[in-house]
Amino acid sequence: xxxxxxxxxxxxxxxLEIHVQLNTNTKIFSADSASFGALPNQNISxxxxxxxxxxxxxxxxxxxxxxxxxxxxxxxxxxxxxFDRKNYFYADLPKGYQITQDSQPICINGFxxxxxxxGSTKKIGINRIHLEEDAGKSIHDQDENYxxxxxNRAGVPLIEIVxxxxxxxxxxxxxxxxxxxxxxxHLNVSDGNMEEGSLRCDANIxxxxxxxxxxxxxxxxxxxxxxxxxxxxxxxxxxxxxxxxSAGGKIIQSTLNFxxxxxxxxxxxTKEEANDYRYFADPDLPPVxxxxxxxxxxxxxxxxxxxxxxRQMVADFGISKADAALFAEDLSLLAYFNRALPNVKNxxxxxxxxxxxxxxxxxxxxxxxxxxxxxxxxxxEALNLVDExxxxxxxxxQQLLPAIENHDTEDVVKLAESLNLLISTNSDDLDGYIDxxxxxxxxxxxxxxxxxxxxxxxxxxxxxxxxxxxxxxxKINELILEKLK
Amino acid sequence: xxxxxxxKGIQALxxxxxxxxxxxxxYYFKQIKENEHLNAFNEVFFYSAEVQAKAVQQKIEExxxxxxxxxxIGIKDNICxxxxxxxxxxxxxxxxxxxxxxxxxxxxxxxxxxxxxxxNCDEFAMGGSxxxxxxxxxxxxxxxxxxxxxxSGGSAxxxxxxxxxxxLGTDTGGxxxxxxxxxxxxxxxxxxxxxxxxxVIAYASSxxxxxxxTSSVEDAALLLEVLAGADENDSTVxxxxxxxxxxxxxxxxxxxxxxxxxxxxxxxxxxxxxxxILESIESLKAQGHVIDYVSFDLLDYLVPAYYILTxxxxxxxxxxxxxxxxxxxNAEAKSLTELYKLSRAEGFGEEVKRRILLGTxxxxxxxxxxxxxxxxxxxxxxxxxxxxxxxxxxxxxxxVAPTPPFKIGDNMQDPLVMYMADIFTVLPSLSGxxxxxxxxxxxxxxxxxxxxxxxxxxxxxxxxxxxxxxLSL
Numbered sequence: 001x002x003x004x005x006x007x008x009x010x011x012x013x014x015x016l017e018i019h020v021q022l023n024t025n026t027k028i029f030s031a032d033s034a035s036f037g038a039l040p041n042q043n044i045s046x047x048x049x050x051x052x053x054x055x056x057x058x059x060x061x062x063x064x065x066x067x068x069x070x071x072x073x074x075x076x077x078x079x080x081x082x083f084d085r086k087n088y089f090y091a092d093l094p095k096g097y098q099i100t101q102d103s104q105p106i107c108i109n110g111f112x113x114x115x116x117x118x119g120s121t122k123k124i125g126i127n128r129i130h131l132e133e134d135a136g137k138s139i140h141d142q143d144e145n146y147x148x149x150x151x152n153r154a155g156v157p158l159i160e161i162v163x164x165x166x167x168x169x170x171x172x173x174x175x176x177x178x179x180x181x182x183x184x185x186h187l188n189v190s191d192g193n194m195e196e197g198s199l200r201c202d203a204n205i206x207x208x209x210x211x212x213x214x215x216x217x218x219x220x221x222x223x224x225x226x227x228x229x230x231x232x233x234x235x236x237x238x239x240x241x242x243x244x245x246s247a248g249g250k251i252i253q254s255t256l257n258f259x260x261x262x263x264x265x266x267x268x269x270t271k272e273e274a275n276d277y278r279y280f281a282d283p284d285l286p287p288v289x290x291x292x293x294x295x296x297x298x299x300x301x302x303x304x305x306x307x308x309x310x311r312q313m314v315a316d317f318g319i320s321k322a323d324a325a326l327f328a329e330d331l332s333l334l335a336y337f338n339r340a341l342p343n344v345k346n347x348x349x350x351x352x353x354x355x356x357x358x359x360x361x362x363x364x365x366x367x368x369x370x371x372x373x374x375x376x377x378x379x380x381e382a383l384n385l386v387d388e389x390x391x392x393x394x395x396x397x398q399q400l401l402p403a404i405e406n407h408d409t410e411d412v413v414k415l416a417e418s419l420n421l422l423i424s425t426n427s428d429d430l431d432g433y434i435d436x437x438x439x440x441x442x443x444x445x446x447x448x449x450x451x452x453x454x455x456x457x458x459x460x461x462x463x464x465x466x467x468x469x470x471x472x473x474x475k476i477n478e479l480i481l482e483k484l485k
Numbered sequence: 486x487x488x489x490x491x492x493k494g495i496q497a498l499x500x501x502x503x504x505x506x507x508x509x510x511x512y513y514f515k516q517i518k519e520n521e522h523l524n525a526f527n528e529v530f531f532y533s534a535e536v537q538a539k540a541v542q543q544k545i546e547e548x549x550x551x552x553x554x555x556x557x558i559g560i561k562d563n564i565c566x567x568x569x570x571x572x573x574x575x576x577x578x579x580x581x582x583x584x585x586x587x588x589x590x591x592x593x594x595x596x597x598x599x600x601x602x603x604x605n606c607d608e609f610a611m612g613g614s615x616x617x618x619x620x621x622x623x624x625x626x627x628x629x630x631x632x633x634x635x636x637s638g639g640s641a642x643x644x645x646x647x648x649x650x651x652x653l654g655t656d657t658g659g660x661x662x663x664x665x666x667x668x669x670x671x672x673x674x675x676x677x678x679x680x681x682x683x684x685v686i687a688y689a690s691s692x693x694x695x696x697x698x699t700s701s702v703e704d705a706a707l708l709l710e711v712l713a714g715a716d717e718n719d720s721t722v723x724x725x726x727x728x729x730x731x732x733x734x735x736x737x738x739x740x741x742x743x744x745x746x747x748x749x750x751x752x753x754x755x756x757x758x759x760x761x762i763l764e765s766i767e768s769l770k771a772q773g774h775v776i777d778y779v780s781f782d783l784l785d786y787l788v789p790a791y792y793i794l795t796x797x798x799x800x801x802x803x804x805x806x807x808x809x810x811x812x813x814x815n816a817e818a819k820s821l822t823e824l825y826k827l828s829r830a831e832g833f834g835e836e837v838k839r840r841i842l843l844g845t846x847x848x849x850x851x852x853x854x855x856x857x858x859x860x861x862x863x864x865x866x867x868x869x870x871x872x873x874x875x876x877x878x879x880x881x882x883x884x885v886a887p888t889p890p891f892k893i894g895d896n897m898q899d900p901l902v903m904y905m906a907d908i909f910t911v912l913p914s915l916s917g918x919x920x921x922x923x924x925x926x927x928x929x930x931x932x933x934x935x936x937x938x939x940x941x942x943x944x945x946x947x948x949x950x951x952x953x954x955x956l957s958l
Contacts, residue, residue: 046585050805052578053565053587053684055719085801087848089825096804147821149809278848280857283691283798286720 010207010245012238013215014173015127015165016230018180019158020190021134021198022065027155028133029056029099029285034157036196040150048136048154050094055284058083062157063106063288065189066131067298069159070107072183072305073126077295081106082287083131087278092136092149100160102279105130106288114175124176125164132158159189165204165215170234174227177201182329186306194226201230206251207241216241217251221258221265233258237265303331317347323355332370343380346387353383357397373405381412389472390422423470430463430471434480437462448484456480487647488512491701495555495650499545506542506555506599510534513557513601516648523624523633525642527562528570529602541597551596552711556704558593559643559652562603563610564695565684566590573686574618575608577806577813577832587684588716589653589695596711601649604639608834609803610660610688612636613903614896617836622893625667627932631890634664640698641668651699651708657688658791659885659910661696662922666885666935669924671952672698673705676943677917678723680709681716687802689795690721692914702953705921706730709945728946734953739773742938743878745781748909753887757928762884762936765925768958777878783870786863788904791911793847793860800844806832839900864915871916871939880951881939884909885922889932913939921952 027034030047046054070077084102110126136154140147161180167173181192181199192199201224206216221237224230241251256265304312310324317324327334337354344350354369358379362369374382382400385391391400400416409415416422437459438445444455456477463476489495489509498504517529534557544550560566563573565583567590572578586594593600607617615623615638623638625631626646633642637654641664644652654661656674665672674696682693697708707730714727744766749759770776808814808828815827833841847856874881887906896903913920920939928934938955940948 049810051565051585051811052571052573052581052583052686052805053682055683055721057718057720087801087804089804089807091809091821094805094810096807097801276850278801278845278850278853280797280801280848280853283689284687284721 007239007242009210010238010242011210012168012170012234013165013206013208013218014167014234015163015204016161016167016173016176017202017204018161018163018177019200019202020069020161020180020184020192022062022157022159023188023190023198024059024061024065024157026059026061028059028062028131028157029155030059032155034155036198038152040148041152043152044154048094048151050096056099056282058285058288059157062131063290064298064301065157065187066106066129066159067290067295068187068302069161069184069189070110070129071299071302072187073107073110073112073129073161075107075110075126075129077107077290078104079290079292079295080104080287081290083282083285084279085282088275090135090138091147092138092151092154094136094151094154098133098135099282099285100132101130103281104287112176112179114172114179116171116175122166122168122172122175124166124172127162127164129159129161132160134158165206165218170231170238173203173234174231177227177230182306186303186329186331197225200225203230203233203237205234205237205241207238207245216245217253219251219254219256219265221256222268224258225260229258229260232260232263233265236263240265309334313351317351319348319351323351326355326359330369332368336369336372336376340376340380340383343377343384344387345384349383349387350380353379357393361397361401374401378404378410378412382416385413385416385422389475391416392423392469392472395421395469421470423472430467430476430479433463433466433471434459434476434483436466438480438483445484487700489647489650492553492556492650492704492707499555506538506545507535509555510538510557510599510601513647513649516646517602520626520642520646520648522629523626523642523646524621525605525623525633525639525646525648526559526602527572527574527605527620527639530566530569530600533569534599534601537594537599541599544597551598552707553593553596553598556598556651557601557649558598558708559601559604559640559649560590560593561606561610561637561640561652561654563606563655563686563688564590564603564653565686566600566603569603571603571686572619573609574606574620575806575832575834575837576619577829578686579619579813581812583684585684588681588718589712590684592711593653598711604637604643604652604654606639606654607636607660608837609686609799610636610655610657610693611799611836611840613659613663613906614891614893615639615664616893616897617834619834624893625890627668627890630892631932632667632893634667634886634890636660636664637672637698638664638667641665641670641672644668644670644698644700651697651704653695653708653712654698655685655688656694656696656910656914657692657795658907658914661698662910662920662935662937663886663907665698666922666924666937667890667933668698669927669933669935670698670700671702671705671924671956672696672922673709673945673949674913674920675709675713675945676723676919678721679919679943679945680712681719681722683716683718687798689798690802691798692795702949702956703731703734705952706734706949709949713945723943725943730946730949733946734950737950737954739775740879740951741775741777741877742769742880742882743777743779743874744882745784746778747781747784748883749778751784751887751908753905753908754884755888758884758887758889758934761925761928761934762882765936765955766882769955772954772958776882779874779878781870781874783863783867784908787867787911787915788908790860790863790867791907791915792843792904793856794864794915796840796844797848797857797860798844800841800848803833803837803841808832836900867912868916871912871918875941879940879944879947883912883937883939885935885937886910889928889930889934909937918942919945919948921948923952923956 085097107129134156136151184190206218306328309328313324567586614632615635640652640654645668661672813832818824
């Protein structure tokens with residue numbers, strides 16, 4: 001039997017181990033700050049340093065965050081779970097062991113559905129999510145004779161999300177990671193920043209003939225620190241393994257390093273993988289017990305998930321999925337929307353403004369809506385003025401919104417009045433402007449009367465100019481048509 | 486004969502102005518000087534103790550002193566005291582200054598105890614004779630050729646030889662009770678989780694408990710009262726309220742006491758200890774206590790289970806002493822691996838290395854199930870068995886050590902002989918129950934003998950009240 005040599009005869013089988021650094025204020029087992037960017041060894045105390053006699057003390061916020069992500073990934077929450085010690089020596093691991101969860105992780109048996117480019121969806125199983133502490137950092141390039149150790153990161157909380165080997169392509173892996181990054185941000189669990197190492201990924205990769213049901217021998221590729229590298233590593237590893245197997249060789253189970261410069265994988269030194277971690281339950285920490293009440297509290301404090309949000313918005317407001325997704329992926333935008341909503345007369349206009357002109361203003365300034373100087377209630381009032389035809393949309397956006405930002409006033413209507421931005425409702429004024437305009441363009445009036453109806457816009461524009469924009473174009477239109485009858 | 490044997494006596498003298506705390510401290514300094522050959526102290530805190538003594542004397546005069554005002558106490562050299570050296574009697578930590586205080590030290594100071602120094606012990610509390618200390622063997626004050634027991638040997642001898650009123654030890658498998666027994670003192674191991682371990686250098690985390698060594702039950706009760714109770718920094722401490730142990734020492738009803746038959750029938754048990762215990766049993770009966778002999782068929786499993794579990798935990802707990810961040814570091818190492826190997830080879834003594842190796846082995850892939858997991862199961866069985874016994878009995882009676890203090894050097898050649906001597910003390914260590922060693926006179930060679938009582942979890946109040954009555958028989 002020939003399997004053929006083409007990559008088309010094989011499929012990729014992969015599962016990911018995704019490390020997510022949680023964005024708690026303090027470390028997982030001490031009151032030391034967990035913030036990024038401090039000077040080396042500033043965020044350390046007895047626990048981070050593993051001084052004699054020091055003991056870990058669990059930060060409950062870490063548990064709550066892990067449960068949030070577990071619920072979002074449709075996991076079963078192990079309401080009794082415990083910590084284990086993973087024993088190994090390294091310079092940036094001051095205790096000589098890492099506190100992690102081995103036999104009883106906090107979440108198990110979940111799944112996530114991701115959408116692929118062709119519009120199809122793929123369900124990827126989540127095997128487990130466990131809690132652990134990060135190690136410190138060894139710095140090898142700052143001193144000629146010594147390696148330096150920075151323990152600021154030692155003890156920063158991590159969760160590791162382990163998927164089932166359900167991934168069949170680099171695209172699926174990348175879609176999964178993108179979705180998880182979106183979720184951790186949405187749930188305020190992590191900043192999800194791959195460049196700063198808040199989101200890191202290892203990939204278990206194997207191949208098998210298409211239609212086969214057994215798994216091939218897998219290799220674990222470590223240190224994939226960008227979405228792009230995940231794709232590259234998978235593509236490279238797939239080709240490599242197909243080549244080995246096609247040539248009659250066997251895949252040897254091993255741990256590989258991804259070289260981002262070359263785009264290739266290479267085996268780690270065997271020494272690095274010969275560890276026997278001697279896991280056992282950490283006797284310094286009692287089992288974590290998540291009571292029904294605590295679980296209910298965590299659930300109640302969880303924001304709606306992105307999928308729920310966009311589906312709801314599409315249903316409630318009849319907007320497009322693309323527009324709805326903008327709210328689902330930006331909780332501050334959603335919060336802004338929800339604050340403005342009770343105050344507006346036309347809900348659809350509010351959405352249109354937020355995904356249109358307001359979004360343009362924000363992206364031009366490169367800020368989030370949380371930093372927008374116009375409060376939701378003020379935006380609602382400006383919008384209402386436009387909907388009531390008391391203000392043109394153009395003036396509202398170009399003049400009133402900046403004015404609101406620059407004025408310390410709550411009353412938007414008064415502000416618009418005082419700045420003389422409101423549409424003139426006085427027909428006499430408009431009459432005057434129309435006469436003036438028609439006079440200016442008398443030749444065109446003649447043309448119009450001979451059937452060249454297209455010039456109407458010219459008259460309207462001129463009237464608008466004379467009214468300094470504070471007029472309702474529709475009304476001008478009507479009045480001019482009346483005059484030209 | 487000791488000059489001072491209880492805090493109450495000292496406080497009376499101070500309040501009658503017959504004694505000041507600085508004078509008392511000077512007396513103990515003199516005692517320490519005279520007993521230097523016993524090698525009980527790794528360091529005497531001359532300066533900080535004197536400062537503290539003066540400050541407390543002032544407080545006494547002002548009438549706002551704490552519960553322990555007048556108590557001069559020594560701490561085992563594995564308990565951290567801010568800005569003081571703590572070594573665990575190991576070369577590994579020789580000269581290491583702790584930047585923080587253990588919870589027990591904070592609580593002692595808060596109640597105005599004076600901490601006189603740090604006491605010699607077996608290296609990292611691993612040993613039963615105080616012969617594994619990097620700073621030399623401690624000698625029994627009864628006879629300097631004999632061991633004081635261990636691992637809190639310095640703590641026991643310091644109290645025995647009147648070098649301080651009381652001492653703190655730590656008890657993992659008998660390290661408070663057995664030296665107290667060898668030195669004729671009272672040694673209490675509280676329930677696991679009663680006293681914070683924060684700042685206590687770990688040997689085996691699920692066993693270690695701080696315990697007092699005293700000459701009176703009253704002082705043990707008072708110390709427990711001060712030291713026990715919830716601690717923000719140790720999540721294995723029980724949140725249970727701390728009873729006023731010292732105020733309730735006189736409430737005694739007849740007890741139902743179980744004597745573990747196999748312990749009394751053990752071939753290893755010294756005949757003089759046996760007969761002394763039998764005598765105690767008779768007088769307890771005469772006092773109206775009900776005594777039953779009950780079978781405990783797990784005796785043979787105690788020592789193996791204890792050594793598998795404690796060495797496993799120790800192998801992990803002692804990984805932090807790697808020469809990188811603090812402690813002994815080999816200066817010639819050329820690589821990280823070499824640094825680890827040389828620093829640890831030089832920094833640890835033989836017994837510590839033996840236990841790290843044993844513990845590493847029992848946790849290793851392929852052996853975990855056969856050793857560590859099995860031992861965990863045995864531990865659970867032992868707990869269950871004791872729980873069943875405690876449904877019918879208030880206390881369990883058994884020996885502390887199978888022999889009186891032995892000669893220095895006698896047991897050092899054969900670790901197994903040394904380990905087997907822990908057989909009676911490891912029982913409550915495995916189950917977590919509180920236990921106390923109480924003196925029951927001397928043998929013909931004038932060596933101290935001792936008896937052990939175990940109580941239900943967190944029933945120290947009952948155990949102490951009973952002990953008080955027992956000693957006044």
